Amino acid sequence: MAAGSGEDLERRVGDLLDRVPGYRGYRAKEDRRDADRRVREHVATAFAAQAERVDRVARDLAAQRRIMDVGPVDEFSRTLRHLIDRVRTATYGYGGLMGDRDVDEGALDQLRQFDEGLLSGVQELDQPIRELEGALASGGDLAAPARAGTSAVRTILARLDLRSQVVETGKPAPRHSILRVLELPSGEPRAPVYDLHEGDALAILGDDFLVDSRIEVDAGDSSFRLFRLTGGTTEQWLLAPKQAGGTLALMSPVEGPPPGSGETMIAGTAYAAQATGSGDSQVIGVGGKSERRGLQFTLLAGVNDPALRGVVLDWGGEHLVLAGKEVHPDDVEIFGRPSPRIN
Secondary structure (H helix, E strand, C coil), rough: CCCHHHHHHHHHHHHHHHCCCCCCCCCCCHHHHHHHHHHHHHHHHHHHHHHHHHHHHHHHHHHHCCHHHHHHHHHHHHHHHHHHHHHHHHCCCHHHHHCCCEEEEHHHHHHHHHHHHHHHHHHHHHHHHHHHHHHHHHHCCCHHHHHHHHHHHHHHHHHHHHHHHHHHCCCCCCCHHHHHHCCCCCCCCCCCHHHHHCEEEEEEECCEEEEEEEEEECCCCCCCCEEEEEECCCCCCEEEECCCCEEEEEEECCCCCCCCCCCCCEEEEEEEEEEEEEEEEEEEEEEEEEECEEEEEEEEEECCCCCEEEEEEEECCCCEEEEEEEEEHHHEEEEEEECCCEC
């Protein structure tokens, strides 16, 4: 389930949690333990019904002596039964969200997202189970839906692990962790840094920054964002492609005119174009957002050092040229925006 925000997220969370009998939410301290128990009981019961369907397929395979097909289905069943045991037996201490001390508002919001993720997991498992049952009836391949089901269960287990961490510590988890475990299996994966917002804190190679503003470039599969960072000694920008696996880069503005159509020198360094295109752009900051404008863009890499990166944005006579170096995703730690505390 993709981590969302705003009215759509609240509506989605409310619709799912309203199905849990007796659920009253986590805002009141006296309701938190009861809400946690009700959600876990509801989810475990739903998963148990699905596990029985998978077990029924396994029993039918054994009866038909389709021994070669039993392995993947049995693994799916065992992984799902392990999830059910984890959900039912999860216990927490008296600290964190279940204690008497102040609780981080952001942690409460994340707990609601995790509960939505667990409830959505029931829906996500339904598709591979139905395909498994269909393959049994038609004599088709059962390995693919069984492996898809096992993979989905492992994703739900990761959600449960991070949920437990938030419950036990009473503190929100890093945003990139949230996005990773709440991502829809069928959705197009995108880089966690792409969802940074103004005021978010992050560290790059150990240096701390705050996001000041961003430039969004909407160009389909080539979409990217540039985040202006404060906290360093010079003006710096973080390049974040939309698609996961794209190259991140930490850059600074470069003085002088942009390179011409046949020119690849920027600040005395030779670059080669990696991608060119056009799209719509918008500048967004704490003071608001600009009108959308069309632009041409070029993404570049160093000729002699491929780790060097450059960006040229052209708004029809107005230019921004950035140059810097590639950053590995493991060197970027996202903390998110500090949240107000409640009693």
